[in-house]
Amino acid sequence: MxxxxxxxxxxxxxxxxxxxxxxxxxxxxxxxxxxxxxxxxxxxxxxxxxxxxxxxxxxxxxxxxxxxxxxxxxxxxxxxxxxxxxxxxxxxxxxxxxxxxxxxxxxxxxxxxxxxxxxxxxxxxxxxxxxxxxxxxxxxxxxxxxxxxxxxxxxxxxxxxxxxxxxxxxxxFPLGQDLLPQQFTMPELQRLYETILGKSLDRRNFQKKLLGLNVLTRLAKRKTGGAHKAPYLYKFHSARYARAQKTGWKFGSI
Amino acid sequence: MxxxxxxxxxxxxxxxxxxxxxxxxxxxxxxxxxxxxxxxxxxxxxxxxxxxxxxxxxxxxxxxxxxxxxxxxxxxxxxxxxxxxxxxxxxxxxxxxxxxxxxxxxxxxxxxxxxxxxxxxxxxxxxxxxxxxxxxxxxxxxxxxxxxxxxxxxxxxxxxxxxxxxxxxxxxFPLGQDLLPQQFTMPELQRLYETILGKSLDRRNFQKKLLGLNVLTRLAKRKTGGAHKAPYLYKFHSARYARAQKTGWKFGSI
DNA sequence: TATCGTTGTGTACTAATTACACAATGATAT
DNA sequence: ATATCATTGTGTAATTAGTACACAACGATA
Missing domain, CATH: 3.90.79.10 (Nucleoside Triphosphate Pyrophosphohydrolase)
Known part of the structure; x- marks a missing residue:
């Protein structure tokens, strides 16, 4: 600095x-x-x-x-x-x-x-x-x-x-790359979205949607700490993320 | 001025x-x-x-x-x-x-x-x-x-x-109020949209969509000039138009 | 009165969104 | 060990929104 x-x-x-x-x-x-x-x-x-x-x-x-x-x-x-x-x-x-x-x-x-x-x-x-x-x-x-x-x-x-x-x-646009650690779980990503948007989202639909955007890569399972079923870890696919960051998801409606 | x-x-x-x-x-x-x-x-x-x-x-x-x-x-x-x-x-x-x-x-x-x-x-x-x-x-x-x-x-x-x-x-958001004369036809409105967006739109779907937005009021028929079937005239419903201008059509997706 | 371009309208098809339920996991409590 | 509990993973049906498409009515002109 x-x-x-x-x-x-x-x-x-x-x-x-x-x-x-x-x-x-x-x-x-x-x-x-x-x-x-x-x-x-x-x-x-x-x-x-x-x-x-x-x-x-x-x-x-x-x-x-x-x-x-x-x-x-x-x-x-x-x-x-x-x-x-x-x-x-x-x-x-x-x-x-x-x-x-x-x-x-x-x-x-x-x-x-x-x-x-x-x-x-x-x-x-x-x-x-x-x-x-x-x-x-x-x-x-x-x-x-x-x-x-x-x-x-x-x-x-x-x-x-x-x-x-x-x-x-x-x-x-995609977000999360700069707000989350490199590896994160789907529930973590969802909580980020929920927090920013200020409303709760359906777990299954959220996953479907986010995976459909095609910027996530699934890694191996995680085990550490969690007192419950171990969720998968994901990371962003940086090339696709970067592309989506430029063009956005939508190209215009009406 | x-x-x-x-x-x-x-x-x-x-x-x-x-x-x-x-x-x-x-x-x-x-x-x-x-x-x-x-x-x-x-x-x-x-x-x-x-x-x-x-x-x-x-x-x-x-x-x-x-x-x-x-x-x-x-x-x-x-x-x-x-x-x-x-x-x-x-x-x-x-x-x-x-x-x-x-x-x-x-x-x-x-x-x-x-x-x-x-x-x-x-x-x-x-x-x-x-x-x-x-x-x-x-x-x-x-x-x-x-x-x-x-x-x-x-x-x-x-x-x-x-x-x-x-x-x-x-x-x-709604537009057109300030770009079109007070009364206009659906084809005229469509041409405005097509011109701004730079692409052509389906006539029927456009009408369905725009009427669904609920800011248009249909008037009587027009006859003047047009060498073809006389289209209906519409005007904007100013209260609803003003409301939509504030809030927009969408409230957020994902 | 026939022709022509334009307008009015409706329906089937597809994609996207929403709603919803049950099995599997992994720690903790007994 | 086994039961319990909260949480995760997954799929399907219902609804809604969007797209594709065709024919009849009109109104001027030939």
Whole structure:
């Protein structure tokens, strides 16, 4: 993981020399553990409030690269998939509304300007993440999706919209490669789907459907631990998974 | 239609006082006429090249309002539906790459900075549009989708992505209210769908499907003009149409 | 009044989705 | 050992959605 470009004070006073003004991005980083969908949140040093991991766009950096940099910085991982889902630009977002006013030598910081933010979501493998705060924040940790604290600005709206986008994505594209360990059982995969979609699914139909999508490879049986009948292990067929990730399952209806 | 805020020269030299720097938006305005899907394009005064209608975001204006303003400015209509589909932020887009360099008194204009642009599409009723250029452009007119000229910057990419988004939208939401006259025949509606999706559909199945969606009301017969059997006229049931526009046809599969 | 292209309509076939039940496994309790 | 229990593996029938396809009615024109 690279070191941050600027210290806290430098960012407050001279950030506008390095980044595009008025523009930020926020990343909803989803993880999955223990039948719970989780997101990484940051606690701000100055106001103590929680927010989505965010960042700014360097003057010669693409949006995608900037989002990549943010996710890498907070997780220690290079995200394998990033999805831009919406830009949020309400004029009163970001205007002295994050619970603190940044200034230095009586000069109000560029951070107090109006910001348009671009929302990305990403999915990462929970167990590999090392949650890491950035220069403006003191704490970075996972929160269960059903226990999110109050968030700054419109971050709650952004989070909600990210979830809608993720659910939509789950219907049209393969997911799981980055949320589950390499090997997993069908019930585990099903629980992931159920957790993301927020509804329960029929075991048999789920299996039929998922196998029909043709991206799973069945391995040998597993025995470890489980107090019941040992389920099969599966892994994703990476070439087919990659293809499906590009084209999706559906090609258009009506 | 409101008058533009600034003249050409004012925009070049002092635009950054009124608008957010580094940020623009581009609108893909779709119309439908004569079995053709069309988009409004603008011809730039200075380079003579064609582009999508675009604009900037006033310092106290929401993205949606700005997009609304752009569409209203080019068409004379208040768009009933606007869809934000993607933000484009390649670092070399917008850098002296629109075929002309804006400067004034040897000062390079803010227009030559790097821009991140937010893409919106909208659908409007062709016959009601009065194509109107803006202060930077000399001409505004409809182009058939299959005869688009070379466009500045990455506008071709933006247009392509807008079309993908529109097609996706057509599968999930009602459309037509803003592209067709108030009363229309089933064959007309079908041709619209076929044109947007770029494929032909079965007449009977199309009717079955569309009537099943429950947003159409059949009126009396029409006779005028048609050299053949007079088709029924339909109109949209506006309450149901509005509801479907919010929720879409599908609620999620898998 | 015959012709022609277009519209209106219904039915059989196929694929996808949903609903549902019983046998096998593997640990734990007796 | 054996019974119990929760969980996994598997298949089939019913329903719904989607696709393919053909003929009669209409309304203008020849």
């Amino acid at each position: 690279r070191k941050p470009l600027l210290s806290h004070d430098e960012l407050v006073t001279r950030g506008a020399e390095y980044f595009l003004r008025h523009l930020s991005l926020d990343c909803v980083i989803f993880g999955y553990h223990d039948r719970q969908l989780k997101v990484l949140l940051l606690k701000w040093k100055d106001s103590g409030r929680w927010s989505l991991p965010g960042g700014f766009i360097q003057k010669e950096e693409s949006l995608e690269d900037a989002a990549q940099r943010v996710v890498a910085g907070r997780t220690g991982l290079a995200p394998k998939y990033l999805h831009q889902f919406h830009a949020f630009g309400d004029p009163n977002r970001g205007k002295r509304n994050h619970g603190f006013e940044y200034e230095k030598n009586n000069k109000v910081s560029w951070l107090e300007d109006r910001f348009v933010t671009i929302g990305y979501w990403s999915v990462v493998e929970f167990s590999k993440v090392i949650p890491t705060p950035d220069v403006l924040t003191s704490e970075c940790r996972w929160w269960n999706l059903d226990q999110i604290p109050e968030l700054i600005l419109d971050h709650r709206t952004i989070l909600d919209k990210a979830l809608v986008s993720l659910r939509q994505y789950l219907n049209d | 409101r008058k533009p805020l600034l003249s050409h020269d004012e925009l070049v030299t002092r635009g950054a006082e009124y608008f957010l720097r580094h940020l623009s938006l581009d609108c893909v305005i779709f119309g439908y006429h004569d079995r053709q899907l069309k988009v409004l394009l603008l011809k730039w005064k200075d380079s003579g090249r064609w582009s999508l209608p675009g604009g900037f975001i006033q310092k106290e204006e929401s993205l949606e309002d700005a997009a609304q303003r752009v569409v209203a400015g080019r068409t004379g209509l208040a768009p009933k539906y606007l869809h934000q589909f993607h933000a484009f932020g390649d670092p070399n887009r917008g850098k002296r790459n629109h075929g002309f360099e804006y400067e004034k008194n040897n000062k390079v204009s803010w227009l030559e900075d790097r821009f991140v642009t937010i893409g919106y599409w909208s659908v409007v009723e062709f016959s009601k549009v009065i194509p109107t250029p803006d202060v930077l452009t000399s001409e505004c007119r409809w182009w058939n989708l299959d005869q688009i000229p070379e466009l500045i910057l990455d506008h071709r990419t933006i247009l392509d992505k807008a079309l993908v988004s529109l097609r996706q939208y057509l599968n999930d």
